[in-house]
Amino acid sequence: MPTINDYGAVIGAQALEELLLLGGKLAGKSVLNINSTAVGGGVAEILTRMVPLLREVGVNAKWDVIKGDEHFFAITKSIHNALHGVPAAISDAEFDYFVETNRRNAAEMDLHADFVFVHDPQPVALVEQRQKCGGHWLWRGHVDFSRPDLRTWNFLRHYVELYDGAVFSAPSFARELAIKQLLIAPSIDPLSDKNKELSQPEIDAVLERFAIDPSRRIITQISRFDYLKDPVGVIKAYKMVKRYTDAQLVLAGGGATDDPEGPKVMAEVAAEAAQDKDIFVLFLPPASDLEINALQRASTVILQKSLKEGFGLTVSEALWKGKPVIASAVGGIPLQVAHKFSGILTRTVEGTAYWIKQLIHEPEYARKLGVNGREHIKNNFLITRHIKDYLLAFLSLEHKGDIVHL
Amino acid sequence: MAPGATFRFNTKFDQTLLLGKKARNVGELCQGVRSVPDASIYYHTHKFLQQHHYLSPEPPNDFAYWTTQVLNEATLGEQLSSVDIIQFHAIAALRQRIADLLDGYLQSVYRSVDAPEGQEFYFMSTQTFVLATRYEARDLAEFAAALRHISIQSIYFHVFDATLRLAQGENDFSLWFRAQGKPRLADQLLRLDPYTYTLEGLRQALIAIVERYADD
Structure with missing residues (x-):
């Protein structure tokens, strides 16, 4: 696993020096991260990388996990869906069981730390213990809170407002709360298999495996096959382009196994893609990071034509590879793309087709978008920025005022 | 600042804060501009400069970007992007100028459009942490040498934050x-409009001025 010093080659020695300088202001302070699973899921993935790196910058970072039975996790799954806006019928008895499980965990855990950083709703009620344990308490909601089921949100809100601060991933996820709210966007790891530099032979080998012609233009969308990612809309836009311009289309991603609409989407995609041998529909298994990396690096233009999106980190991954990106103005995508500066934002199939043609026919403009996009990601969406934001979040719980001299 | 004092270069880090407040149209934007804290006005007029410091010319401020790209109000967007921030030495005056432009628009139209759901203007703010770096200068030669090594955040703090926020x-x-x-x-430096440079471009311009006028 890369060390903090390995990132100096990516962000520059000066930026690394300043990150370590900031870490020095929290040297020896303890940070206890708490979530509900040690493996699997986005939060565990982030903590697996962040905890060692926080230690390397001088913070005494720890990570603990709450325990629960099947009933508890069935309730938390309902809560998760309800926060995404899916109507939920969570009973009072289920809410009570949720709180009881948190209390049982609290009785078994050592919650003493300078900063207790609780991730997602599952352990949110541990905060009842804060008077007994001391320290500053911070809660992070990693999911899209833009249109939550209100009854579920009001239940959680009671606990969230017992914290010193709440962290959200995008401005539209913020709620009206009586406590400080911080914006910390997710990040990509430039040294991971999905984002590290690849040699041309490595890229060519992946294209050869899928019989994609490296000498012709490639338009790509990487996403799971789901209505909300609008794969059919992508094919329609591609067909509008293809009338005048030669290109291949790659739709690559996994299927959502728990999505009952999955097979229907796949069937529609297959029907739309039939009779055009230049459309490559690639159902990739999990752990296809190197393949995704190579497909993105081989692309002429990358799309993310989502109808709804959480943060949409695939956009950051594409921009990091210096590619011109056309993406929908939904979820966290507008944070990653400034229209006509670091990429293109569209809202329709026709608009997407128009901009694909523009970028293909104006490669110098497309290149400039790619260069700007990569710089934007380098400065704002790499894991090193995420570490910096966590350090700042802890400091902001200790200090008041607009400008703080440390 | 005392004569002969050593100049200590600081750097800064910004934590973005969410205010939980949003605007759907120009009227709500105007209400928000009048009521949010100073740090929020500073954030929305400087965020692009800091986040997109490699672009030249840099994109306009958040207010101009949103009215142009989301509300499709090109004339108002142009007016907002033309606000000459360097002329303002206090946030209050800058806030008033932006509010006046929004008011002027509201008085000139019969109705204002609403942003599509999810594309509202979200008011944010910033808390800034300032740290001393290892760079310092006792004379202009050392100053010019340090300018080559300090981070762009350091330049940003001493030029932009110092003028407007402090x-x-x-x-x-x-x-x-x-x-x-x-x-x-000092006067030559004040004639430079830092808002028209990328931060790396500004670094080079600062070095050139210091070297040129060091002996004057």
Whole structure:
């Protein structure tokens, strides 16, 4: 696993020096991260990388996990869906069981730390213990809170407002709360298999495996096959382009196994893609990071034509590879793309087709978008920025005022 | 600043804060502009400059970007992007100018459009942490040498934050030059419009001015 010093080659020695300088202001302070699973899921993935790196910058970072039975996790799954806006019928008895499980965990855990950083709703009620344990308490909601089921949100809100601060991933996820709210966007790891530099032979080998012609233009969308990612809309836009311009289309991603609409989407995609041998529909298994990396690096233009999106980190991954990106103005995508500066934002199939043609026919403009996009990601969406934001979040719980001299 | 004082270069880190407040149209934007804290006005007029510091010319401020790209109000967007921030030495005056432009628009239209759901203007703010770096200068030669090594956040803090947020009337560099008995150099620096440079471009421009006027 890369060390903090390995990132100096990516962000520059000066930026690394300043990150370590900031870490020095929290040297020896303890940070206890708490979530509900040690493996699997986005939060565990982030903590697996962040905890060692926080230690390397001088913070005494720890990570603990709450325990629960099947009933508890069935309730938390309902809560998760309800926060995404899916109507939920969570009973009072289920809410009570949720709180009881948190209390049982609290009785078994050592919650003493300078900063207790609780991730997602599952352990949110541990905060009842804060008077007994001391320290500053911070809660992070990693999911899209833009249109939550209100009854579920009001239940959680009671606990969230017992914290010193709440962290959200995008401005539209913020709620009206009586406590400080911080914006910390997710990040990509430039040294991971999905984002590290690849040699041309490595890229060519992946294209050869899928019989994609490296000498012709490639338009790509990487996403799971789901209505909300609008794969059919992508094919329609591609067909509008293809009338005048030669290109291949790659739709690559996994299927959502728990999505009952999955097979229907796949069937529609297959029907739309039939009779055009230049459309490559690639159902990739999990752990296809190197393949995704190579497909993105081989692309002429990358799309993310989502109808709804959480943060949409695939956009950051594409921009990091210096590619011109056309993406929908939904979820966290507008944070990653400034229209006509670091990429293109569209809202329709026709608009997407128009901009694909523009970028293909104006490669110098497309290149400039790619260069700007990569710089934007380098400065704002790499894991090193995420570490910096966590350090700042802890400091902001200790200090008041607009400008703080440390 | 005392004559002969050593200049200590600071750097800064910004934590973005969410205010939980949003605007769907120009009327709500105007209400928000009048009521949010100073740090929020500073954030929305400087975020692009800091986040997109490699672009030249840099994109306009958040207010201009949103009215142009989301509300499709090109004339208002152009007016907002043309606000000459360098002329303002206090946030209150800058806030008033932006609110006046929004008011002028509201008085000139029969109805204003609403942003599509999810594309509302979200008011944010910033908390800034300032840390001393290992770079310092006792004379102009050391100052020019340090300028080549400090981070762009350091330049940003001493030029932009110092002028507007600390309400000093001028930036940290020009204040130090005056204390060193170099008023001509300080004046030359104040003639530079830092908002029209990328931050790397600004670094080079600062070095060129210091080297050119060091002996004046």
